[in-house]
Amino acid sequence: MKINPLLIIQTSELTSENWLSSPGVIGTIVLVFIVLFLGVFIFIKRLNLYVDLLEKNTKDLTEKEFEKRLINLDKKEVDEILEQRQRGFKAKLKSADITETSSEYGGFIKKIIDPKNPLFDEKTKSTTTIKISEELKEIIVWYLGAAVFWLVFGTLVGQYVGMKFVWPEMDNSSWLSFGRLRPVHTNTVFWGWASMAMIGLGHYVISRTSNREIFSYKRSKVAFWLMNASVFIGNLFLMGGINNGGGEYREYIWPVTTLFAIGLIVTFFNFYKTVATRKISEIYISNWFILASLIWTIVLTVIGYFPDYQDGLGETVIQGYYMHQGVGMWFMTFTLGLVYYFLPSTLNKPIYSYSLGVLAFWTQMLFYTLIGTHHFVFSPLPWWLQTVAIVFSAGMFIPVFAGSTNFYMTMRGSWSHISKSYVLPFFLVGVVFYFVGSVQGSFQAFRFTNYLWHFTDFNVAHSHMTMYGIITFLMWACMYSILPKITGNEPPQYLVGSHFWLAFIGLIAYMVSLMVGGTLKGLSWIEGNPFIESVILMENYWVWRAVGGSLMFISHIIFGYNFYLMVRKRKEVTLSRKQTLQAESN
Amino acid sequence: MLSLHKDHQNLVLLAFSVFVVLSIGVAIIPAYQMEEYQPIPGQKDLTVSERKGLGIYISEGCVSCHTQQVRSIEMDKTWGERPSLASDYYYSKQRMDIWRQSPSLLGSERTGPDLTNAGNRQPSDQWHLLHLYNPRLVVEASVMPRYSWLFRQIDTSSVRDDDVTLPRGITKMEGGDVLVAKEDALHLVAYLKSLQQFSFEDPPSTDFIPVLPKEESDNGTSSSSKKSIGASLYQNNCAACHQGTGRGVKGAFPPLAGSLIVNDKNPEMLIKIILMGYDARQEYGVMSPFADKLSDEDIKAIADHERSSWGNSVPKVPIETIIRLRDSISKLQ
Numbered sequence: 016m017k018i019n020p021l022l023i024i025q026t027s028e029l030t031s032e033n034w035l036s037s038p039g040v041i042g043t044i045v046l047v048f049i050v051l052f053l054g055v056f057i058f059i060k061r062l063n064l065y066v067d068l069l070e071k072n073t074k075d076l077t078e079k080e081f082e083k084r085l086i087n088l089d090k091k092e093v094d095e096i097l098e099q100r101q102r103g104f105k106a107k108l109k110s111a112d113i114t115e116t117s118s119e120y121g122g123f124i125k126k127i128i129d130p131k132n133p134l135f136d137e138k139t140k141s142t143t144t145i146k147i148s149e150e151l152k153e154i155i156v157w158y159l160g161a162a163v164f165w166l167v168f169g170t171l172v173g174q175y176v177g178m179k180f181v182w183p184e185m186d187n188s189s190w191l192s193f194g195r196l197r198p199v200h201t202n203t204v205f206w207g208w209a210s211m212a213m214i215g216l217g218h219y220v221i222s223r224t225s226n227r228e229i230f231s232y233k234r235s236k237v238a239f240w241l242m243n244a245s246v247f248i249g250n251l252f253l254m255g256g257i258n259n260g261g262g263e264y265r266e267y268i269w270p271v272t273t274l275f276a277i278g279l280i281v282t283f284f285n286f287y288k289t290v291a292t293r294k295i296s297e298i299y300i301s302n303w304f305i306l307a308s309l310i311w312t313i314v315l316t317v318i319g320y321f322p323d324y325q326d327g328l329g330e331t332v333i334q335g336y337y338m339h340q341g342v343g344m345w346f347m348t349f350t351l352g353l354v355y356y357f358l359p360s361t362l363n364k365p366i367y368s369y370s371l372g373v374l375a376f377w378t379q380m381l382f383y384t385l386i387g388t389h390h391f392v393f394s395p396l397p398w399w400l401q402t403v404a405i406v407f408s409a410g411m412f413i414p415v416f417a418g419s420t421n422f423y424m425t426m427r428g429s430w431s432h433i434s435k436s437y438v439l440p441f442f443l444v445g446v447v448f449y450f451v452g453s454v455q456g457s458f459q460a461f462r463f464t465n466y467l468w469h470f471t472d473f474n475v476a477h478s479h480m481t482m483y484g485i486i487t488f489l490m491w492a493c494m495y496s497i498l499p500k501i502t503g504n505e506p507p508q509y510l511v512g513s514h515f516w517l518a519f520i521g522l523i524a525y526m527v528s529l530m531v532g533g534t535l536k537g538l539s540w541i542e543g544n545p546f547i548e549s550v551i552l553m554e555n556y557w558v559w560r561a562v563g564g565s566l567m568f569i570s571h572i573i574f575g576y577n578f579y580l581m582v583r584k585r586k587e588v589t590l591s592r593k594q595t596l597q598a599e600s601n
Numbered sequence: 602m603l604s605l606h607k608d609h610q611n612l613v614l615l616a617f618s619v620f621v622v623l624s625i626g627v628a629i630i631p632a633y634q635m636e637e638y639q640p641i642p643g644q645k646d647l648t649v650s651e652r653k654g655l656g657i658y659i660s661e662g663c664v665s666c667h668t669q670q671v672r673s674i675e676m677d678k679t680w681g682e683r684p685s686l687a688s689d690y691y692y693s694k695q696r697m698d699i700w701r702q703s704p705s706l707l708g709s710e711r712t713g714p715d716l717t718n719a720g721n722r723q724p725s726d727q728w729h730l731l732h733l734y735n736p737r738l739v740v741e742a743s744v745m746p747r748y749s750w751l752f753r754q755i756d757t758s759s760v761r762d763d764d765v766t767l768p769r770g771i772t773k774m775e776g777g778d779v780l781v782a783k784e785d786a787l788h789l790v791a792y793l794k795s796l797q798q799f800s801f802e803d804p805p806s807t808d809f810i811p812v813l814p815k816e817e818s819d820n821g822t823s824s825s826s827k828k829s830i831g832a833s834l835y836q837n838n839c840a841a842c843h844q845g846t847g848r849g850v851k852g853a854f855p856p857l858a859g860s861l862i863v864n865d866k867n868p869e870m871l872i873k874i875i876l877m878g879y880d881a882r883q884e885y886g887v888m889s890p891f892a893d894k895l896s897d898e899d900i901k902a903i904a905d906h907e908r909s910s911w912g913n914s915v916p917k918v919p920i921e922t923i924i925r926l927r928d929s930i931s932k933l934q
Contacts, residue, residue: 180744183737189750194662260697261664262705269700290609297606306609307616314617318624322702327694328687329632330703336628344620380616384623393672393810394707395687400631466674470711540676545836546714547845551742 034538039464046451046458047527050484053447054519060434145500150232151222152501156582157236158215159494161243163578165207166487170568173200177564180557190254198258198266199250204482205264205341206275207246212490213349214238214282219497220301220356221286225293234285241278245271262334264341269320276316283309300372304352307380311344332396335404336387343383346486351375351418354445357493359425361438367424375417382410389460392469408460411453419450437511441492444519448484456481467541472553472560473533476526483522483567491518491574498581506577514573521566524559532556640691644799647692647792654792656697657785659704661748668708668715671798675811679837680715681798684809689717689799713745720797723841724889728854729790730767730782738771739841739850751786754778771850831906834899838891839907847911855885858911868904868918872926875900892930897923 034040088096176196179185189195222229229235249267252258258266267275286309290302319337359366366372388396388404423446426439433439456477458464468474491514499505532553539549605612647655658664671681694703723729728739734752736743752767757777760766765787767780774780782790836845842854849856857863862870878890895903897920904918 179746183744183746187747187749189748192661192748193746194665197662197665256660258660258662258701260702260704261659261662262702263709265702265705269702287609287613298609298612302609303605303612303616306613310613310617311620314620314624318628320702322696324629324632324636326636326696326703327638328635328690330694330705331707332632332635333628334705336624380620381623384620385627387627390709391707393674393677393684394670395685395689396635397631400627403627466676470668470709472710472712474710543676543679543833545833545840545845546679547740547742547836547840550712550744 034463034467034541037463037467039458039461040467040534042458043455043464043530046455047530049451050447050523050526053444054523057433057440057443060430064434143500144503147219147222147501148228151218151229154218154229154232154235154239155215155497155501157239158211158218159498159578160582161239162208162211162215162490163575165203165211165246167571167575169200169203169208170564170571172196172203174561174564174568176200177557177561181554181561189256195254195256198263199253201264202249202253202266203246205346206242206249206267209346209482209486209490210242212494213346213353214242216353216357216490216493216497217282217286217305217349219501220353221289221305224299224302224356225289225295227289227292227294230285230288230292234281238278238281238285241274241281245274245278248274260330262330263338265319265334265337272316272320276313279309279313279316283313299356300366300369300376301352301356303373303376304348304355307376308345308348308352311340311348311380315340315344328395331391331394332388332400335390335396338390339387340384342481343379343386346482347383348379350486350489351379353493354422354442354489357496358422358442358446361436361442361492361496362425362429362432364425364429367421367427371417371421375414375421378410378414378417382407382414386411386460389465392460392462392465405460405462408457411457415450415453415457419446422446422449437508437515438492438496440515441488441495445485445489445492448480448488452477452481452485467537468533469537471533471536471540472529472556473537476529476533479522479529480526484526488518494578498578502582504581504583506580510573510577510580514570514577517566517570517573521563521568521570524563524566526563528556528559528563532560635687638687638691641686641688641799644688644691647795650788650791651795652792653785654788654790654795655693655704657789658792659697659701664705664708666710666712666745668711669717669796670707671715671717673810675809677715678809681718682800683798685717685798716793716796718796718798720794721894722837724794725842725887726765726790726794727768727887728842729793730765730786731771731850733786733789734767734772734780739844739854741844741846748786751783751789752780753783754780831902832910834895834903835906838895839903842888847907847913855882857907858913860913863907864913864915866915868908868915868922869926871904871907872900872918872923873930875904876927876930892927897927 175185175191176193179193218229218235245267249271252268252271253266257268259268259272265272283306286302287306290298290306315337319333325333355366355372385407386404388400389408392401392405394401426443426446429439433443459468459473459477495506495511532555535552535556536549539552540546603611603615605615669685671677671683671685673684677684690706693706696703730752732739732745733748735747735749736745754774755778757779760779760781765782767782769779772780843849843857844854847856847858862874865871874888875895876890876892879888891900900923901918901920904923907913908915908917
């Protein structure tokens with residue numbers, strides 16, 4: 016008899032009412048609370064700092080006296096001081112060839128923050144600038160620029176598609192219909208946003224940890240154009256109604272995917288040759304993850320598109336395998352590689368344990384590869400394949416625990432930095448979601464939780480928890496940590512702060528509304544209610560999803576602007592370069 | 602031995618080969634095995650038109666909201682008589698053309714209903730066309746997109762004989778305009794109607810797995826649950842056309858609330874229509890017979906529900922009437 020082993024354990028007095036006591040459901044609720052707790056934690060840390068600041072201000076009597084004196088200054092005195100200050104500033108600007116300190120009234124402080132501003136307090140600025148070659152900088156900016164574009168475009172589409180649940184009559188154009196736009200959203204954020212961001216940051220990590228330049232920047236550019244062309248053409252095709260057969264993330268037809276695959280192959284050899292000619296003997300753990308994720312994804316694409324075994328349900332077997340490996344072997348593996356470099360480098364200390372990283376690497380490969388079929392539990396696919404998928408989904412606890420422990424232990428002792436840094440909250444959210452999202456995914460693969468949640472909107476919540484909570488937050492963390500260092504431009508901190516909070520609150524609203532709605536939907540199906548009731552009950556949850564989605568989208572526009580601020584070239588710089596050129600030619 | 606920390610070649614080769622071996626075991630071999638399945642004897646291949654419809658089904662992305670798999674669990678009973686088998690997909694899951702692979706029909710989300718048995722549940726052409734043109738005309742709470750580009754608006758005078766038109770009133774056409782279904786719409790409807798779960802003469806004993814093990818002691822259903830059985834049978838079989846509110850759809854499907862036939866003291870006409878179908882009135886669509894789909898108890902439950910809801914209040918139908926009418930109808934044929 017095929018009976019869920021989970022159910023056998025708990026046969027005693029079970030009715031459909033106590034679904035809440037299922038271990039998977041309890042586990043998920045606990046996990047959601049971990050995330051909420053995290054939000055509260057970061058918020059309280061911030062608040063604490065601010066309250067401290069206020070207290071200090073009120074207690075500081077000398078400061079009050081000073082203030083009194085300032086108020087009592089008469090107009091003449093004030094004018095005099097201001098003029099002196101102005102002269103001091105001007106003198107400093109003029110003297111590009113600083114020979115002597117100009118005026119003592121110039122002062123040290125250029126920016127004065129208002130301590131009474133209740134919303135934003137100043138964080139430590141990233142002081143170190145890192146010198147890298149112009150070519151490397153250019154390639155990184157290219158990739159990250161494309162990524163930012165695809166993020167804004169892809170989430171605009173996502174937001175539009177999400178609103179269609181609330182207002183299905185929004186438009187009547189075939190090119191904008193739900194069925195066609197949904198894959199545009201998913202493929203754009205997959206192959207456009209996350210992939211471009213990963214490869215761009217990958218260039219930096221590979222180059223730094225190998226202590227040499229990237230093997231060929233020309234090849235990097237070839238790969239860049241191939242992959243972006245693939246996303247662009249693929250999206251046009253999708254909107255025109257040409258797709259590969261509807262399998263998720265496999266919607267681009269093979270000629271379009273071939274472009275992307277060639278881009279991957281070029282990138283792999285480019286990275287591989289860089290690592291092969293490294294100037295240090297050890298291969299840093301990040302490069303294990305990055306090289307492996309590239310080679311695995313190449314294999315995956317070939318298997319996913321090779322037609323010989325895909326007529327009939329063979330296609331479904333491959334679909335489960337492909338869809339899960341796309342997430343696990345490409346995005347998750349590559350991103351972990353990036354975090355193994357950027358997290359320690361941001362904290363300015365080594366990773367907690369190298370061996371744990373190695374353990375996470377091999378278990379990631381062994382367990383993740385085998386769990387694809389958990390998307391088709393109770394389907395006509397072979398029962399043994401479903402069981403393997405469920406068992407190894409539970410096995411995923413090992414790489415996830417190994418990875419999370421490593422990151423937490425690396426961060427331990429640096430918690431106080433959170434309130435002072437604008438990069439660390441992104442890392443912290445990403446790392447917490449890595450634990451929460453992955454463990455929740457494993458719970459969802461159990462047969463009872465699958466029974467309750469599969470086919471409902473809960474899946475959508477899960478995929479945003481992982482692709483957004485983990486991958487996207489970690490990408491942002493890496494980008495904010497590295498771009499100011501290599502370009503020398505920092506975005507204003509209140510904009511980074513608004514980006515963080517809008518994205519985080521938006522994600523929570525998105526996630527919780529779909530989780531609650533999805534659960535109610537599953538229960539309604541189990542009760543045997545008419546199907547349309549499950550559509551009607553989702554109405555409010557879809558509205559809250561759209562609200563969360565809007566917050567997330569607004570945060571992406573702010574992020575896009577921050578990115579622009581970080582990479583724009585200062586006019587002064589170009590001017591001075593021209594001047595030096597002129598000087599040379601003269 | 603392998604010195605993976607220092608030898609990049611060994612590291613990449615090992616990661617590559619283990620992944621390939623695992624992939625062959627967990628994906629390629631099972632995929633080849635799943636190809637060996639044969640069709641169920643008597644199962645029909647898709648016609649040319651149905652296959653074209655399948656193409657449209659894929660290119661419009663219907664699979665992102667509609668599943669086509671009856672899972673082996675109790676809640677999926679609504680969608681088919683038995684859990685789906687690998688052979689069920691024998692004809693539909695084949696490579697579409699050189700550019701596009703075998704369609705991914707099983708789906709991963711059920712925002713709309715499962716379509717495994719859509720053709721049996723909803724055999725009316727007219728309903729499908731109206732539903733595609735604007736789902737909210739026939740299902741008020743639907744969030745499905747409109748597929749209005751599958752129709753063209755022309756003048757009544759230029760309608761040809763073989764054109765399939767939509768009723769003018771409900772689609773709010775003005776002047777002499779009328780909506781005509783394009784070829785694609787007809788193919789798509791042909792495909793949707795072809796979605797009928799193939800039933801065996803001797804059903805194999807694959808049972809649905811209940812949510813949680815049931816307690817055996819629960820015997821005898823109360824009258825209140827009987828009433829809800831009627832309501833849910835009505836939802837699943839009748840509400841698509843006559844609506845959950847019993848008000849029908851003006852210009853397409855007649856109302857049951859206040860209907861003379863439903864409220865007749867003598868229920869014979871009502872039962873006959875349910876058993877044999879109905880096509881007596883020009884202004885409404887054709888109703889298909891339900892004699893083969895519903896048992897006598899089901900029909901009683903539905904008729905009782907109809908006769909006691911939406912302001913209707915007439916006595917219940919005795920089961921003997923239904924048995925007698927069914928017998929006399931089968932004798933006629």
